[in-house]
Each structure stands twice: as C-alpha cells, then as structure tokens.
Amino acid sequence: xxxxxxxxIVIKFSDVSLxxxxxxxxxxxxxxxxxxxxxxxxxxxxxxxxxxxxxxxxNGLVPHHxxxxxxxxxxxxxxxxxxVKPGGLAHLIGIVGQNPLNxxxxxxxxxxxxxxxxxxxxxxxxxxxxxxxxxxxxxxxxLRSRSIATLSGGEQQRVAIASALVMHPKVLVLDEPTSALxxxxxxxxxxxxxxxxxxxxxTIIIAEHKLERVIGxxxxxxxxxxxxxxxxxxxxxxxxxxxxAPPIVHLARALGLDEVALSxxxxxxxxxELRDSxxxxxxxxxxxxxxxxxxxxxxxxxxxxxxxxxxxxATIFDNEIVAIMGxxxxxxxxxxxxxxxxxELEHGQVLVHGLKPxxxxxxxxxxxxxxxxxEPSDLLYCQxxxxxxxxxxxxxxxxxxxxxxxxxxxxxxxxxxxxxxxLSEGQxxxxxLSVVLSANPKILILDEPTxxxxxxxxxxxxxxxxxxxxxxNRAVILATHDVELVAELATRTIFIADGDIVxxxxxxxxxxxxxxxxxxxxxxxxxxxxxxVRDVLDAIxxxxxxx
Numbered sequence: 001x002x003x004x005x006x007x008x009i010v011i012k013f014s015d016v017s018l019x020x021x022x023x024x025x026x027x028x029x030x031x032x033x034x035x036x037x038x039x040x041x042x043x044x045x046x047x048x049x050x051x052x053x054x055x056x057x058x059n060g061l062v063p064h065h066x067x068x069x070x071x072x073x074x075x076x077x078x079x080x081x082x083x084v085k086p087g088g089l090a091h092l093i094g095i096v097g098q099n100p101l102n103x104x105x106x107x108x109x110x111x112x113x114x115x116x117x118x119x120x121x122x123x124x125x126x127x128x129x130x131x132x133x134x135x136x137x138x139x140x141x142x143l144r145s146r147s148i149a150t151l152s153g154g155e156q157q158r159v160a161i162a163s164a165l166v167m168h169p170k171v172l173v174l175d176e177p178t179s180a181l182x183x184x185x186x187x188x189x190x191x192x193x194x195x196x197x198x199x200x201x202x203t204i205i206i207a208e209h210k211l212e213r214v215i216g217x218x219x220x221x222x223x224x225x226x227x228x229x230x231x232x233x234x235x236x237x238x239x240x241x242x243x244x245a246p247p248i249v250h251l252a253r254a255l256g257l258d259e260v261a262l263s264x265x266x267x268x269x270x271x272x273e274l275r276d277s278x279x280x281x282x283x284x285x286x287x288x289x290x291x292x293x294x295x296x297x298x299x300x301x302x303x304x305x306x307x308x309x310x311x312x313x314a315t316i317f318d319n320e321i322v323a324i325m326g327x328x329x330x331x332x333x334x335x336x337x338x339x340x341x342x343x344e345l346e347h348g349q350v351l352v353h354g355l356k357p358x359x360x361x362x363x364x365x366x367x368x369x370x371x372x373x374x375e376p377s378d379l380l381y382c383q384x385x386x387x388x389x390x391x392x393x394x395x396x397x398x399x400x401x402x403x404x405x406x407x408x409x410x411x412x413x414x415x416x417x418x419x420x421x422x423l424s425e426g427q428x429x430x431x432x433l434s435v436v437l438s439a440n441p442k443i444l445i446l447d448e449p450t451x452x453x454x455x456x457x458x459x460x461x462x463x464x465x466x467x468x469x470x471x472x473n474r475a476v477i478l479a480t481h482d483v484e485l486v487a488e489l490a491t492r493t494i495f496i497a498d499g500d501i502v503x504x505x506x507x508x509x510x511x512x513x514x515x516x517x518x519x520x521x522x523x524x525x526x527x528x529x530x531x532x533v534r535d536v537l538d539a540i541x542x543x544x545x546x547x
Contacts, residue, residue: 010171010203011035011058016072017228018053018062022417027053029228031072038201040194040217042208042235044244045224047411047426047454051207052098054224055173058205059093060086077170090116094164096174098425098452099375100156101148109151109159110135110144113166130166137192138162139185150303153180153374153448154328154481161189165196171203172196176425178213179451180374182327182481184516186213193217209426209454212246212484212520215239216263226413235262244455247484247520251533264523274540275528281539282529285491285506291318293443293475294339298348301334301499308334310499311348316443316477321469323490323507324479325517331499332479333374336445339477340371353442366396370441374448376432380420385431388420392435407434410460411453425452433461437468444468446478450485458482462489487511487519487531507531 013033019026027050035041043051056062060081063070074081077092097103106112113134117127135141138158148156157180164172172193178186194217196202208214215221221238223231231238239249239260248267252260255274261267294316301309308331316322324332337343339350341357350357352369360368372379382388389403396403407414411430414423420431429452436444444465450458466489469476480486486493486507493510495503495517503510511518512529522531530536 008037009034010037010039010077011205012073012075013057014073014075016057016070016074018050018057018068018070020066020068022415025226026228027068028057028224028230031230033222033232035203035205037203038197039219040197040204040206041220041222042206042211042214042218043222043224044208044211044238044242045454046226046244047209047430047452047457048413048424049224049226051224052175052424054222055095055175055205055207057081058171058173059089059095060084090167091120092170094167094169094172096157096160096164096172096177098175098179100160101375103160103163104148104156107147107149108144109140109146109148112148112159112163116163116167130168134162134166137165139188150306152329152333154182154185157181158185158189158328169202171205174204174206174208176208176452177206178208178210179425180328180448180481182325182517183213183483185328186210186481190214190217209450209452210482210484211244212248215246236260247533248524251521251524251536254533254537264520267524271524275525278528278539280528283508283531283535283538285508289317289319292316293318293353294477295351296335296339296348297350299335299338299345299350300347301331301338301343302346307499309338312496312499312501313348314494314501314504316475318473318475319469319491321465321476321489321491322478323486323493324477324496325481325483325486325493325510326496328481330496332496333447334499335496336371336447336477336479337373339443340369340445341365342371363395366439366441368442369445370436370439370443371445372429372432372436372447372449374451376428377421379432379435380428383419384417385414385420385423386416388431388435389416392438396439398438403434403438406437406464407431410434410464411457426454426457427452429453430457437464440472441474443475443477446476446480448480449478450480450482458485458488461485465489483511483517483519487522 013031016028016031017026018028043054045051053062057074062068064086076089104112106115113131114127135144140162193204197204215235218235221235223238223242239245249260257270261270292315296314299309299312326332380388392403393400407430411427414427465476468474490507493507494501519531
C-alpha cells in the first residue's frame with residue numbers, strides 16, 4: 001500500500017470521529033489522514049483539545065482502554081486497531097507518554113531498557129547491543145546504574161524515550177517529549193529523532209506545546225482546534241493561519257513582515273535592517289524590593305553519594321518572581337523542595353518569613369507556602385473537579401465558587417464531573433494551581449509549571465503570577481526549562497549547575513549571557529538586548545494588535 005508520491009503509508013485514518021461519554025463536543029470529526037514511512041508529524045492544539053487522544057488512537061488505547069465512541073477506522077502497517085488489543089501493536093509502535101514515571105516497571109535505568117526485550121525473549125547479545133546503542137544516543141551512559149526514582153523529571157523523560165527506541169519500533173509516538181527537558185537536552189533528543197527519521201525511515205508523531213523547539217523538524221502539522229475540526233498541512237501553511245505559534249512567528253506578524261519564519265536564522269535575515277537601524281534600547285526594570293521573605297544559608301543536600309545542593313546561599317524578596325534554571329539534574333527541584341520544607345536538610349537552613357518550613361502545619365502552612373510539584377496529581381485526591389474546588393473553598397474559608405472561577409480563568413472548559421486523573425497534564429496543573437492559589441499563600445513555589453500548557457494558557461498563567469506577586473505583595477519562585485516563560489514574567493533568574501549557583505541577577509542579564517538558554521526573540525535580535533516581542537515593539541516605537 002503506497003501513496004501516490006510520498007512512499008509507504010504506515011498510518012491511515014479513514015473518516016475517523018471520536019467523542020467521549022458526557023461530552024458536548026467531538027474530539028475528532030471525519031478525519032482522513034495518511035502518514036507515510038519516514039515522516040515526522042507534529043500535533044498541536046489548545047490544552048485539552050484532544051492531542052493525546054489522537055496519539056492513543058494510533059495504538060488502540062482509545063477506545064479500548066479509555067472508552068469513547070469511535071467511528072471510522074485506523075490502520076497501522078495495514079492492521080486495524082479495531083481488530084487487535086493495544087498490546088498487539090507493541091512490536092510496531094513505541095509510546096512515550098506525558099508522565100514517564102507512570103510507565104516504568106524496573107528499578108534502574110539499565111533494567112528498564114532491557115525489560116521489554118526480555119519479555120520478547122530476545123537473545124542476550126541483541127539486548128546488550130541495543131542497550132549500549134541507546135545509552136549512547138540519548139546520552140544516558142552515566143545514568144545506567146542509577147535508580148529511576150532518584151532521577152530528575154527530565155532525566156526520567158530521556159529514559160522513557162530510550163525505552164521506546166530500544167525496541168526498534170516502526171512508529172514512535174511521543175506526547176510532549178521535551179516538556180521536562182532543558183533546552184540543550186531537548187535539542188539533543190530532537191536531533192536524535194530527526195536522525196532516526198532520515199537514517200532509518202522511522203515514522204514519528206509528536207504532540208508538543210513548545211513549538212519553538214520542534215517546529216523546524218516537522219514535515220507536517222496536524223492542528224486540532226478543540227471542536228472536532230482539524231487542519232493538516234506543512235509547517236509554513238499552518239503557521240500562516242494558526243493562533244498557536246512560536247514567538248518568532250508572532251514577531252513576524254507584529255512587525256508586519258510578508259512571511260513567517262520558522263527558524264532563528266531565517267528570521268535574523270528578515271530583520272537585519274531593523275537591528276542595524278535601531279539604537280541600543282535596554283528594557284527598564286522596576287527596583288527590587290528590600291523585604292526578605294526567603295533566606296537560604298549554606299544549604300547542602302545529597303542523595304547517597306550524589307551532591308544535589310552544594311552550600312547554596314540566596315535571599316528572595318517580596319514582589320519578586322524568581323526563576324530557577326539549569327540543566328536536568330542540576331538541583332532545581334531539590335532547592336524548591338527544601339524551601340517548601342519537604343527535604344531533610346544536611347547542612348544550613350531555610351527560613352520563610354523568619355520561620356522554618358518544617359515547623360508550619362495545616363492552615364498556617366497553606367497560608368504561608370503554596371507548593372506545586374512536577375506531578376500536580378500529588379495534590380489532588382477528590383473524585384471530581386467540582387469536589388476539589390469545593391474542598392479548597394471550604395478549607396480556605398472562601399465563598400463557594402472562588403476556586404472554580406480561578407480555574408476557569410486559567411484553563412477554561414474543564415468538565416466539572418471529570419475525575420482529576422482523567423484530565424490532561426495541563427488541565428491537572430491548572431486545577432492544582434487553582435487549589436493552591438485559592439489559599440493566597442505568602443510564597444508560591446512552582447516546579448515546571450508549564451508542562452502541558454499551550455501558549456494561551458501560559459499567557460494566562462503569566463498574568464495571574466504577575467498579579468499575585470505585585471498586587472498581593474507575594475514572592476513567586478519557579479523551576480523551569482521554559483525560557484520563553486522566564487523571559488515574560490521573571491524579574492530575577494538564578495542559574496544552578498551541579499548543585500552550585502553560577503549566576504544570579506536580573507533575568508535580562510542572565511538569559512542574554514547564555515545562548516543555549518536565551519529565548520527566540522533574543523537570538524533573533526542579538527546583539528540588541530530584547531527578550532520579548534513587546535520589547536522589540538517598544539524599542540522601535542510602536543505596538544500592533546497582532547502581538
């Protein structure tokens with residue numbers, strides 16, 4: 001079975017429609033699509049629009065395991081997903097989900113990579129060779145003996161990708177594969193996937209919100225609108241009309257350019273004259289507060305023989321939004337957990353408004369420290385979205401509906417009857433954030449707060465956090481790899497490497513000093529000191545509605 005010009009058809013959707021019980025809108029409606037061998041397809045759309053559902057249709061998890069009413073037919077390598085259980089396609093399809101930790105079955109990295117091959121009774125020599133190959137290709141060699149439970153979120157994501165690749169699948173399906181990766185690791189993984197497409201004709205389908213990272217690798221884009229309708233086309237075709245777009249596309253529109261650029265190099269060429277003709281214009285920053293709210297003194301922490309934090313000292317002030325950045329495993333989450341009072345400190349101390357976090361309990365703790373871990377589900381324990389909101393209102397002595405109103409601002413359209421664990425990653429994050437913010441804590445701690453959030457949801461999150469910090473005189477500290485988020489909201493950035501603070505200062509200075517962690521606009525406009533689209537427009541003396 002071959003397409004007219006694009007080669008062997010590996011995946012085919014024929015008049016596919018999908019709707020979930022109790023839903024008022026279809027996820028997909030009459031989708032016809034052919035994905036060929038050696039094609040890299042990017043799936044985009046708003047948070048909760050159905051991107052994960054589309055991926056799960058490919059291996060039959062939808063509707064076999066999740067329920068839902070499916071019309072039409074999906075075939076993979078000529079096999080209909082209706083005729084086999086999801087496990088029947090395991091030899092063809094590798095899956096990497098939004099939360100890798102849920103899919104691990106072994107204790108160590110090397111055991112996890114070997115597990116699926118052992119289940120298929122592959123020869124020992126074959127297993128050893130494949131494990132070594134994938135450890136090298138995903139840069140995991142130094143982690144081979146590590147316990148998976150001790151890895152950072154980004155390191156776990158790389159292990160999950162390696163576990164899928166070691167099976168030599170014909171199709172690789174990835175749900176937000178770079179969401180927990182630092183920019184350098186994300187670039188490495190995407191380059192590996194790109195090489196697999198070109199060298200081995202692997203077919204790859206990726207759902208991703210951080211388009212600035214992946215759009216340059218995509219052959220085609222599937223845009224899911226959230227109302228059942230889809231658009232399919234090249235990256236250039238979809239970006240010409242899509243509201244969901246990376247910063248350089250919004251920059252091209254704001255500047256009124258004739259075309260959109262999909263790479264920094266292309267955009268630099270298009271804006272050469274603008275950079276050369278505009279005087280250096282540094283963005284003004286408001287004076288920092290002098291009221292300390294978090295005091296960290298000589299903080300040290302280790303996991304066994306691995307040093308996570310090495311005698312760190314820092315002071316965070318009122319009204320500050322502080323971004324903690326660094327490579328995967330640098331110690332960002334360990335620092336946040338220490339501030340939240342979760343980790344046992346080996347040396348040094350942490351004070352929040354003059355008190356030790358571990359001495360705070362119940363209502364006083366909720367009002368003092370709001371903490372959202374990398375996995376928001378850890379904070380959710382009720383049977384429905386409605387119940388979570390009601391319990392938060394009651395615990396925080398708020399008017400009924402307050403928490404739900406906050407949720408509606410952040411991630412609109414969530415069905416109140418749904419179980420929190422049935423929500424998408426971004427929707428769960430929005431719910432957890434609403435529950436924590438409803439207590440109006442004195443400090444807010446966020447670990448990777450944009451996993452699963454689309455650009456519009458991130459804009460709303462940015463606005464809420466800025467208002468929370470400035471209007472209520474609160475401190476916000478977040479660990480993130482999302483350099484675009486940091487550029488938009490952080491007043492200060494602390495960069496950590498191997499447990500040490502290597503940079504601490506205004507966000508503009510820290511991001512511009514690190515090319516790998518610089519946002520797209522900064523790369524396009526260098527050496528001009530601009531991080532955001534609005535910085536460019538301010539410098540040239542105008543704003544447009546499209547920004």
